[in-house]
Amino acid sequence: MLNEYLPEKLVQEMDAQRRTSVHRRFSLLPDFADDLLLNSYRNNTITHIELKEIPSICEVDIIPIDFIPEENNSTIKHIVLPVMDFRSNDEKENAHFRNELTIRFLTALLVDYEKQWYLGMIRRRTLYILIKSVERAKHQHSLKLHWKLIVEHFRLSKWLQNLRRLDYVKWINNQTNKLLFDHIFLTIELTLAFHSTQTRMDNIRKQFPELANIDKRIWNKVYKEIRFYHLTASYILLDLQKSYEACWRIHMTKRCAQMLLKYESKAITELYETGMLGHTVYLHILELIEKKSLNLEFYRVSMVKGHLKTIENPFDLLLLFRSLPNQEKTRWQRIMKAKHRWFQPDQILFEKGQRVQTAYLIARGIVECKIDAMPTYYRSGNIVGIDALFSQDVPAHDTYRVSIGLLEAYCIDGILLNQFLQDKNLAPSIYQEIAVNVLINNYQERLKLNRLQLRSLVHTRAKFYWNELDISIQLKENQRLFILAGYVNHLFNGQNNKYE
Incomplete structure (x- = not known):
C-alpha cells in the first residue's frame, strides 16, 4: 500500500509546486491485465513520443517498450522517469558555442x-577602462557590449558641455580647451587600443584551427561582427587624424616616447645582468627612466614654451570657405560661429x-545614413539634408545619425x-552639393554609380550660369539635361517648351 501511495503522492505534490500534469495524465490510463499489456506493447510500434523536460523529471505520453509489471495488481498509473534529454539540442549547442567563443575572444582582447x-602603448587609466569593459561584456557574452562601453567614453560630459556655453569668458575658454584636448586624447587612445587587436581573431584561428572547425557558420558570424567593429x-x-592633427601628433609622440x-x-x-654596467650606474639610469615614465603615465602632456594645447578651429577645416578672400572669410566666420x-x-x-x-555642414566627425544593410558615411565638408532643405517639399530620404564619436x-x-x-x-559649391545629394538619394540606382563616382560626375559635368540670358545649350540625341535650379526653353520641331 505504501509503495503505491508514496509515488502518487510525490507526483501530486510535484504537480502542485511546478504546475505540471504528470499525475492527471497517467491516472487517465486504464488498468491492463498482464497478458494484454505485454501483447499490446511488444507487438505495436510506438509512433508518437512527446517529451517535456523539466528540472527533475521528463514527461512522456506512453509507457516504455520494455516495461513488464511485476505484480498482477500493478497498474501503469504512476511512472516517474529519470531525466533524459532525447531532443535535438542544436539551438542550445549553437548558443553555448557562440558564448564560449565570445568569452575566449574577449579574454584574448584582455591579454x-x-x-x-x-609596452607603453596605453596608460594605466585607459587599461582600467578596457578591463572593466571586457569583464562586463564577458558576463553578457557580448562583443557589442564591449564596443558600446568603449564608445560611452567618447561622449562629452555634462560638465564639459556646460563649460562650452561660457566660451565668451577667456579663462573659462582656455580651461575648456584643455579639458576637451584631454577628452580627445583619451578617445584616440581607446580607439587605437581596440583597433590594435584586429589580428587577434586570425591568430586564434591559426593557433587553434580546431576551434573554428567546430562550427564554421558561428565562427564566421562572430568574425564578421568583430570585423565590423574594427x-x-x-x-x-x-577622422581623428584629420580633424585633430595637433592632438593626434602629440599622442603619437607620447606613445613613441613611452615605448x-x-x-x-x-x-x-640586460646590460646590468651581463655585467656590462655597474650597480650604481644601473640604479641611476633606471631611476631616470622610471621617473620619466611616471611623468608620461600620470601627468598631462606639457607643451613647448609658446605653444598651446588647443583644438583646431573647425571653421578652418572647411574647404567651402578656404578659397575666399580674407575679408570675406572673416565675415563668414562671424556668421557661422553662431551656428556651431x-x-x-x-x-x-x-x-x-x-x-x-535644418541641414548640417559637417566640420568634424562622421554622420551615418544606413540604407538597407549598408551604411553610408558623410565626413567633413558634406552637407547632409541640403537637398530636402532646398526642395522644401521633399522629406528626409533616410535617418541620419551621428556615427561613433563626436560631431x-x-x-x-x-x-x-x-x-x-x-x-x-x-x-557654385552649394549647388554642386545639392546636386550630388539629389542624385544619390533619387537616381543612384538608375545610374548605377557609387557616391564618389556621382560626386566626380557632378564636379566634371556641372555648369553654373549666374544671371545670364540667351545662353544656348546644344544636346546630342543621347544626352539629357539635369536642371537643378532655374529654367530653360526647349526648341524642337518649331515647338517651344519650358522646363524648370
Whole structure:
C-alpha cells in the first residue's frame, strides 16, 4: 500500500509546486491485465513520443517498450522517469558555442590590452577602462557590449558641455580647451587600443584551427561582427587624424616616447645582468627612466614654451570657405560661429520621412545614413539634408545619425541657405552639393554609380550660369539635361517648351 501511495503522492505534490500534469495524465490510463499489456506493447510500434523536460523529471505520453509489471495488481498509473534529454539540442549547442567563443575572444582582447600597457602603448587609466569593459561584456557574452562601453567614453560630459556655453569668458575658454584636448586624447587612445587587436581573431584561428572547425557558420558570424567593429574603429581613427592633427601628433609622440622608455628599461636591465654596467650606474639610469615614465603615465602632456594645447578651429577645416578672400572669410566666420553645434555619438539629426528644416555642414566627425544593410558615411565638408532643405517639399530620404564619436557641425536653415546661394563665390559649391545629394538619394540606382563616382560626375559635368540670358545649350540625341535650379526653353520641331 505504501509503495503505491508514496509515488502518487510525490507526483501530486510535484504537480502542485511546478504546475505540471504528470499525475492527471497517467491516472487517465486504464488498468491492463498482464497478458494484454505485454501483447499490446511488444507487438505495436510506438509512433508518437512527446517529451517535456523539466528540472527533475521528463514527461512522456506512453509507457516504455520494455516495461513488464511485476505484480498482477500493478497498474501503469504512476511512472516517474529519470531525466533524459532525447531532443535535438542544436539551438542550445549553437548558443553555448557562440558564448564560449565570445568569452575566449574577449579574454584574448584582455591579454592584448595588458600587453599594450606593458609596452607603453596605453596608460594605466585607459587599461582600467578596457578591463572593466571586457569583464562586463564577458558576463553578457557580448562583443557589442564591449564596443558600446568603449564608445560611452567618447561622449562629452555634462560638465564639459556646460563649460562650452561660457566660451565668451577667456579663462573659462582656455580651461575648456584643455579639458576637451584631454577628452580627445583619451578617445584616440581607446580607439587605437581596440583597433590594435584586429589580428587577434586570425591568430586564434591559426593557433587553434580546431576551434573554428567546430562550427564554421558561428565562427564566421562572430568574425564578421568583430570585423565590423574594427572597421568602424578605422573610420574613426582616420577622422581623428584629420580633424585633430595637433592632438593626434602629440599622442603619437607620447606613445613613441613611452615605448622607447620601456625598451630602454629592458635594455639597461640586460646590460646590468651581463655585467656590462655597474650597480650604481644601473640604479641611476633606471631611476631616470622610471621617473620619466611616471611623468608620461600620470601627468598631462606639457607643451613647448609658446605653444598651446588647443583644438583646431573647425571653421578652418572647411574647404567651402578656404578659397575666399580674407575679408570675406572673416565675415563668414562671424556668421557661422553662431551656428556651431556639438552632437553626441548615436544622436539622431533627422529621421526618415521627417520634414527637414535644418541641414548640417559637417566640420568634424562622421554622420551615418544606413540604407538597407549598408551604411553610408558623410565626413567633413558634406552637407547632409541640403537637398530636402532646398526642395522644401521633399522629406528626409533616410535617418541620419551621428556615427561613433563626436560631431561638430554648423546648422544651416532656410535663411542661411539663401545667403549661400546669393553669394557668387559660394553658390557654385552649394549647388554642386545639392546636386550630388539629389542624385544619390533619387537616381543612384538608375545610374548605377557609387557616391564618389556621382560626386566626380557632378564636379566634371556641372555648369553654373549666374544671371545670364540667351545662353544656348546644344544636346546630342543621347544626352539629357539635369536642371537643378532655374529654367530653360526647349526648341524642337518649331515647338517651344519650358522646363524648370
